[in-house]
Structure formats: structure tokens, C-alpha cells
Amino acid sequence: MYKVTRVVHYREDIDPADRAGLDDRVREAAAATHPDRTLIAPTLPGVINGGDLIVHLQFADRDTWLQVREDFDRVLGELPTTRLDGAEYSPGRGGRREDDGAQVYRTLLLRAEDAPAEISEQFAADTLSMPRYVSSMLSWQLSPIDRSLGPTTWTHVWEQEYRDLPGLLGEYMLHPVHWAVVDRWFDPEFPDYVVRTKICHTFCDSDGRPVLYAQ
Amino acid sequence: MSGIHIVERISTRPGAARAMAEAIRRDYLPLAGERGMTLDRILVSPPIFDPELSNEVTVLWTVPDAKAWWLMAKSGRADTRAADFWRSHADLIVERHRSMATGDEQVEEVCNV
Numbered sequence: 527m528y529k530v531t532r533v534v535h536y537r538e539d540i541d542p543a544d545r546a547g548l549d550d551r552v553r554e555a556a557a558a559t560h561p562d563r564t565l566i567a568p569t570l571p572g573v574i575n576g577g578d579l580i581v582h583l584q585f586a587d588r589d590t591w592l593q594v595r596e597d598f599d600r601v602l603g604e605l606p607t608t609r610l611d612g613a614e615y616s617p618g619r620g621g622r623r624e625d626d627g628a629q630v631y632r633t634l635l636l637r638a639e640d641a642p643a644e645i646s647e648q649f650a651a652d653t654l655s656m657p658r659y660v661s662s663m664l665s666w667q668l669s670p671i672d673r674s675l676g677p678t679t680w681t682h683v684w685e686q687e688y689r690d691l692p693g694l695l696g697e698y699m700l701h702p703v704h705w706a707v708v709d710r711w712f713d714p715e716f717p718d719y720v721v722r723t724k725i726c727h728t729f730c731d732s733d734g735r736p737v738l739y740a741q
Numbered sequence: 742m743s744g745i746h747i748v749e750r751i752s753t754r755p756g757a758a759r760a761m762a763e764a765i766r767r768d769y770l771p772l773a774g775e776r777g778m779t780l781d782r783i784l785v786s787p788p789i790f791d792p793e794l795s796n797e798v799t800v801l802w803t804v805p806d807a808k809a810w811w812l813m814a815k816s817g818r819a820d821t822r823a824a825d826f827w828r829s830h831a832d833l834i835v836e837r838h839r840s841m842a843t844g845d846e847q848v849e850e851v852c853n854v
Contacts (some may be wrong), residue, residue: 706841714824
């Protein structure tokens with residue numbers, strides 16, 4: 527499987543009523559790429575640097591995506607945006623619970639600075655420990671990025687599916703595994719922090735079907 | 742004390758413990774106050790100021806709860822003055838470690854979110 531994410535940041539002067547039509551243009555362009563799985567949805571209130579529309583596509587392999595990438599990105603490039611963030615990647619380490627009731631898809635694009643291997647591994651291990659404590663997280667995946675799009679060169683994508691929005695905004699954010707274990711990697715006051723650039727934290731309603739482990 | 746503790750453990754260079762503690766009270770404390778942090782205490786071990794002695798300075802801050810913790814953390818992302826404080830006092834520090842903690846009687850409560 528090969529995965530593609532685009533986060534669309536519309537210009538502020540675009541009337542929200544017009545965005546639905548723009549979103550439909552993206553959907554049409556995505557359908558023309560014939561992905562195995564598509565999730566395209568407006569972002570929900572509370573995103574940080576998270577844009578207006580999440581576009582997530584899955585293909586059988588990287589070559590399949592590369593055959594359609596230029597045409598798809600041409601359509602996105604014609605949208606009235608301030609910028610596009612994006613990532614192209616093979617699925618990384620992750621897992622899932624035996625529960626397909628996820629209602630919210632969340633993706634975090636981040637840039638981790640170069641660090642000694644043991645630091646990078648500890649960062650990944652801490653991140654992947656979260657579902658052990660956050661029961662509302664129904665699936666999760668931390669993936670290194672092959673190709674980044676946007677002003678920040680993203681290095682990783684941390685995706686999750688949640689049972690509901692309180693699962694993300696409540697349990698995930700407030701459990702001590704987040705603020706006492708994982709957040710140190712994002713905190714400039716920690717001597718070893720590795721995420722030194724503003725993150726792209728964005729989420730949307732799911733469409734009722736699994737995203738991370740769709741096949 | 743209830744709430745979340747932010748625990749800063751600083752191994753100081755010989756003779757630097759007093760200057761470290763004074764700098765925290767003088768320069769960091771006002772920034773911390775703006776972020777909702779309350780200074781609980783500054784501990785010096787061993788409790789001796791000696792130009793030839795390295796000390797461990799432990800600074801205990803508190804915030805009321807996890808939501809207040811996030812407000813504190815996010816303001817530290819946008820405002821680099823706190824991170825700049827540590828960089829500008831690097832000459833006093835051998836090693837620094839920062840951790841988050843609660844009282845043992847609160848562990849069940851903070852995990853029950």
C-alpha cells in the first residue's frame with residue numbers, strides 16, 4: 527500500500543459557501559486517480575495549522591500513485607489556497623483494536639530534526655506507546671515520509687482513528703502519557719526535543735469505514 | 742500539593758548553584774507566572790554554597806490540572822523566552838532534566854480521563 531495526504535489551506539477570502547464546490551473539484555480529481563481508498567473531508571474546529579480540507583488517498587503501490595500524481599496535484603494547484611501541505615509514504619509501525627466504530631480521523635504532520643538513532647527510536651517508541659493508555663484510539667500508525675509538500679519539510683506522519691471527537695480532544699490530550707511522556711519531544715524547554723518546527727495537527731469526520739487498515 | 746508538578750533537576754557547575762537559583766527567581770519566575778506556573782520551591786542539594794562544589798538544584802513548579810498544563814506548554818511554543826533562558830544560562834549547567842509528576846494519591850485520578 528502507498529498513502530498520500532494533502533492538507534488544503536484555502537485563502538481566507540474564499541466564502542465558506544464556495545468551499546463545497548472547491549471540495550467537489552478535489553473529489554473529482556481524486557476519483558480520477560482511481561485510489562483503493564479515499565477520505566476527503568473538511569477539517570473540524572480545533573485543528574492547529576491544520577487547514578480546511580483533508581485529502582487522504584491510498585494506492586496499491588508507489589508506482590500507481592506516481593502515474594497519477596502530476597494530474598492530481600495540477601488540480602490542487604489551481605485551487606485558491608495559501609498553501610498545500612502534503613506527505614507521500616508507505617505505512618509505518620502501528621496497530622488497531624478490534625473495533626471498527628471510528629468516527630474521527632486525525633493526522634499529524636511533523637518535522638523531527640536529525641538526532642542520534644537512540645533518540646529517534648525513543649521518540650517513536652514513546653509515540654507508539656500512547657494507544658496502550660488511550661482506549662479511544664482505535665487505530666494508529668507512525669510513518670516516515672518519502673516526499674513532503676509545503677513550506678515545512680515534514681519527516682513523519684502520525685495518524686490515528688478515534689471512536690469520537692471527545693476521544694481525541696479529551697482522552698488523548700489529557701492523559702499523562704501525552705503531557706508527561708510524549709510531549710517532551712515537542713517542548714523547546716526539554717534538552718532533547720526533536721520536533722522544532724510548528725506541527726500540522728488536523729482532523730476530520732471519518733466516513734464510517736476504516737482508514738488506516740482499510741484493506 | 743495537588744496539581745501537576747513540573748520538576749526541573751539541574752546539576753550545576755561548581756560554585757554555580759546560588760547564581761542558578763537567583764536567575765530562576767529573577768528571570769524565569771516572571772515568565773512562568775505569565776504561563777500560569779506557580780513556584781512551589783527550589784531545593785539545593787547538598788545545601789551548601791561552595792565555589793568548589795557541584796549541586797543539584799531541583800525546581801518544583803505546579804499547574805492546577807492537565808488543561809492548565811497545555812496552556813502553559815502551548816504558550817512556551819509561541820514565546821521562546823523560556824527556552825532562551827536555559828540557553829543563556831548554559832554556562833551554569835552541567836546537565837538538566839525536566840519531568841512531569843503528580844502526587845501518588847493523584848495518579849489514578851489523572852489517568853482517568
